[in-house]
Amino acid sequence: MKKYIGKSVVKGIAVGRIYWYKKQNYEAVKTEVLDTEAERERFESAVETAKKQLTVLYEDALDRLGEEHAMIFEIHKMMLEDEDYLDAVKNVINEGLNGEYAVSVAEEQFAEMFASMDDEYMKARAADIRDISKRVINILAGIGEDGIHTDEPVIVVAEDLTPSETVKMDKEKILAFVTVKGSSNSHTAILARSMNLPSLVNTKMELKEEMNGKVAVVDGFNGEFIVEPEEDILQEMISRKNQWIADLKGLEQLKGKENVTSDGRKINLYANIGSVNDVDAALEADAGGIGLFRSEFLYLGRNDYPSEEEQFESYKTVLEKMNGKKVIIRTLDIGADKKVDYFKLEPEENPAMGYRAIRICLDRPEIFITQLRAIYRASAYGTAAIMFPMIVSVNEIIRIKEIVGQVKEKLLAEGFRMGEVELGIMVETPAAAVISDELAKEVDFFSIGTNDLTQYTLAVDRQNQKLESTCDTHHPAVLRLIEMTVANGHKEGIWVGICGELAADTELTHTFLDMGVDELSVSAANVLKVRKAIRDI
Ligand code: PEP
Numbered sequence: 001m002k003k004y005i006g007k008s009v010v011k012g013i014a015v016g017r018i019y020w021y022k023k024q025n026y027e028a029v030k031t032e033v034l035d036t037e038a039e040r041e042r043f044e045s046a047v048e049t050a051k052k053q054l055t056v057l058y059e060d061a062l063d064r065l066g067e068e069h070a071m072i073f074e075i076h077k078m079m080l081e082d083e084d085y086l087d088a089v090k091n092v093i094n095e096g097l098n099g100e101y102a103v104s105v106a107e108e109q110f111a112e113m114f115a116s117m118d119d120e121y122m123k124a125r126a127a128d129i130r131d132i133s134k135r136v137i138n139i140l141a142g143i144g145e146d147g148i149h150t151d152e153p154v155i156v157v158a159e160d161l162t163p164s165e166t167v168k169m170d171k172e173k174i175l176a177f178v179t180v181k182g183s184s185n186s187h188t189a190i191l192a193r194s195m196n197l198p199s200l201v202n203t204k205m206e207l208k209e210e211m212n213g214k215v216a217v218v219d220g221f222n223g224e225f226i227v228e229p230e231e232d233i234l235q236e237m238i239s240r241k242n243q244w245i246a247d248l249k250g251l252e253q254l255k256g257k258e259n260v261t262s263d264g265r266k267i268n269l270y271a272n273i274g275s276v277n278d279v280d281a282a283l284e285a286d287a288g289g290i291g292l293f294r295s296e297f298l299y300l301g302r303n304d305y306p307s308e309e310e311q312f313e314s315y316k317t318v319l320e321k322m323n324g325k326k327v328i329i330r331t332l333d334i335g336a337d338k339k340v341d342y343f344k345l346e347p348e349e350n351p352a353m354g355y356r357a358i359r360i361c362l363d364r365p366e367i368f369i370t371q372l373r374a375i376y377r378a379s380a381y382g383t384a385a386i387m388f389p390m391i392v393s394v395n396e397i398i399r400i401k402e403i404v405g406q407v408k409e410k411l412l413a414e415g416f417r418m419g420e421v422e423l424g425i426m427v428e429t430p431a432a433a434v435i436s437d438e439l440a441k442e443v444d445f446f447s448i449g450t451n452d453l454t455q456y457t458l459a460v461d462r463q464n465q466k467l468e469s470t471c472d473t474h475h476p477a478v479l480r481l482i483e484m485t486v487a488n489g490h491k492e493g494i495w496v497g498i499c500g501e502l503a504a505d506t507e508l509t510h511t512f513l514d515m516g517v518d519e520l521s522v523s524a525a526n527v528l529k530v531r532k533a534i535r536d537i
């Protein structure tokens with residue numbers, strides 16, 4: 001048994017097998033092997049696995065995209081049966097070298113050969129050779145395809161996880177997350193919260209191959225990751241897990257009840273979501289609306305911009321599912337830790353304070369307009385509101401409103417129906433909080449993003465795990481900015497909510513109510529917990 005200590009970002013207990021999620025950019029390293037016959041067999045078995053994967057991909061593509069698009073997987077399978085290619089790999093293994101390296105040698109040799117051909121069709125096969133070789137190398141190295149591949153739900157253990165990697169994973173297959181790196185306010189932690197899976201970040205451990213498949217326990221209450229627990233500990237953890245699930249069930253009796261204090265003060269309690277799939281959990285938790293739809297997650301984990309049509313479908317589905325309850329869609333907040341290759345953003349010294357969010361949208365209005373068109377078209381199907389991230393000035397809002405005006409005018413001319421849409425801003429920079437008296441004159445609501453507001457106010461990088469202990473989330477500077485923003489909003493007659501992670505901190509629920517906060521938006525998993533805190537006041 002081995003116990004590792006991490007920083008808990010989602011409470012709860014999970015018991016299951018470990019799945020080591022390795023990064024995709026693996027490079028084959030040359031090592032010597034003693035048993036070349038065993039290595040050849042390992043290679044042959046990896047080829048068989050690759051072919052099985054390709055069959056699944058073929059059938060899936062055939063169903064979803066048709067024969068024309070599915071054919072490529074058949075071609076890849078045939079390439080993996082090519083004797084010359086297979087022999088080229090085996091010849092290198094026979095020299096006493098490892099399979100991963102041998103495949104990479106054959107890959108180079110064949111890719112170059114195809115690339116040097118005159119025929120355009122044959123030239124293009126170089127990319128296929130690289131593709132099939134990468135697939136086999138990854139299998140040999142134990143690296144899954146994008147996402148995780150397992151039959152039973154597992155505890156995902158990783159060095160670190162980016163938001164893009166996390167969104168690609170099938171939630172049904174995950175029991176918990178444990179990462180060596182990461183901080184509690186990172187978007188990966190936020191995603192883990194939205195999935196409501198016990199999770200630890202900043203876990204002091206060295207990842208080792210032999211961990212894979214071992215039984216382990218994640219204790220998100222005490223920040224512990226126990227690998228191969230002794231029988232008595234395992235039994236204790238299973239019974240604590242059952243107790244935790246029973247407690248969660250206990251909260252369910254609050255479903256359908258109001259968010260009201262004993263002296264009659266009511267508040268809206270909404271849920272944060274990152275995708276259409278999260279809506280069910282929000283409804284299940286009896287959230288009164290969606291207080292933050294992080295629309296940028298629609299842009300992550302793909303190779304190209306989502307089209308107006310695709311976005312329209314997503315927003316429409318969320319609005320329809322929420323059946324008239326308010327849905328606040330935040331326009332895309334790409335940049336900083338939310339990286340998307342096809343945006344072709346240049347590396348920056350300080351990405352959190354760089355070219356991101358509304359700054360990109362105002363600089364590249366074609367991206368912004370596509371998103372606004374999709375939201376306004378979807379607004380006919382429910383109660384949509386839009387909010388804009390990373391605002392620092394009144395001028396930005398004026399420019400946004402000009403663009404919004406043009407978008408609406410064009411949609412009207414094209415004959416689209418639209419609903420009434422409130423326009424608000426995230427107050428997540430100290431600048432916005434300080435000039436909230438002026439900003440309040442321009443918008444219908446404020447939603448305070450305490451994650452960024454805290455990082456910028458305290459000059460504490462939310463991604464930096466070393467600063468976890470120095471980051472005081474209840475710092476008076478942050479609380480005063482929140483109080484000031486609420487007061488300034490109310491002076492202009494607009495409502496003010498909080499959608500950062502602090503909204504779910506029940507130690508502050510009373511304080512927020514005293515400040516006059518009108519809405520709290522939290523992950524679905526926290527809705528009933530916060531409702532209880534409100535009703536206990
Ligand atoms: C915030 O900054 O508090 C917020 C809600 O936005 P995000 O966490 O997506 O940056």
Ligand code: MG
Nearest residue numbers: 428449451452
């Ligand atoms: Mg933010």
